[in-house]
Amino acid sequence: MADAYARASGKTGVMIATSGPGACNLVTGLATAMMDSIPLVAITGQVRTDLIGDHSFNMTMAELNTAVQHELPIKVCILNNGYMGMVRQWQELFYSKRYVYSHLRNPDYAEFAKAVGAAGITVDSKAQVGPAIEQMLREDRPCVVDFHVDAEENVLPMVPPGKGLHEMEGVRALQNAM
Numbered sequence: 001m002a003d004a005y006a007r008a009s010g011k012t013g014v015m016i017a018t019s020g021p022g023a024c025n026l027v028t029g030l031a032t033a034m035m036d037s038i039p040l041v042a043i044t045g046q047v048r049t050d051l052i053g054d055h056s057f058n059m060t061m062a063e064l065n066t067a068v069q070h071e072l073p074i075k076v077c078i079l080n081n082g083y084m085g086m087v088r089q090w091q092e093l094f095y096s097k098r099y100v101y102s103h104l105r106n107p108d109y110a111e112f113a114k115a116v117g118a119a120g121i122t123v124d125s126k127a128q129v130g131p132a133i134e135q136m137l138r139e140d141r142p143c144v145v146d147f148h149v150d151a152e153e154n155v156l157p158m159v160p161p162g163k164g165l166h167e168m169e170g171v172r173a174l175q176n177a178m
């Protein structure tokens with residue numbers, strides 16, 4: 001959009017995104033603008049709170065130790081559904097619930113956090129959500145909050161494999177839930 005604005009107005013386009021994936025998504029626009037000599041400025045920044053799936057954390061959890069060593073007060077909120085949820089959802093909807101290698105045997109994340117010198121909190125019920133977030137924000141060291149969520153909650157709407165945006169599924173379910 002910033003690229004189109006710059007092209008149409010002759011002024012400099014400005015894009016703002018969060019760090020991580022947000023910043024990554026700016027790259028295509030920046031590269032396109034650069035090739036056409038369109039003036040574009042990208043503003044991004046660090047966010048200290050990380051919202052992550054259980055398996056995504058499994059793939060990166062050694063970094064928590066690094067955060068402790070360097071005294072970085074990073075907060076990690078894990079949405080723990082006990083599955084590689086995106087993979088499980090595909091298996092449920094397109095492979096007759098034949099769950100293969102999508103179920104996870106996760107460690108106790110709060111205990112893991114404490115083992116490396118971070119704070120660790122487990123959330124099992126809705127009533128614990130508020131107090132856990134308050135405690136997390138009070139911590140001045142890295143902190144992991146392990147939110148146990150429904151194992152088979154689907155992410156909707158979604159575009160089934162091989163279909164177009166106009167064939168998106170689950171829009172009605174989403175509307176009903178709102």
Ligand SMILES: Cc1ncc(C[n+]2csc(CCOP(=O)(O)OP(=O)(O)O)c2C)c(N)n1
Nearest residue numbers: 052053054055056057081083084085086087
């Ligand atoms: C580094 C890396 N390895 C593998 C993948 C492929 N991948 C996409 S989603 C996913 C599962 C993520 O599971 P989880 O973090 O538990 O999130 P959920 O879908 O359950 O919310 C994987 C392995 C990836 N995106 N990046």
Ligand SMILES: [Mg+2]
Nearest residue numbers: 053054083085
């Ligand atoms: Mg998961």
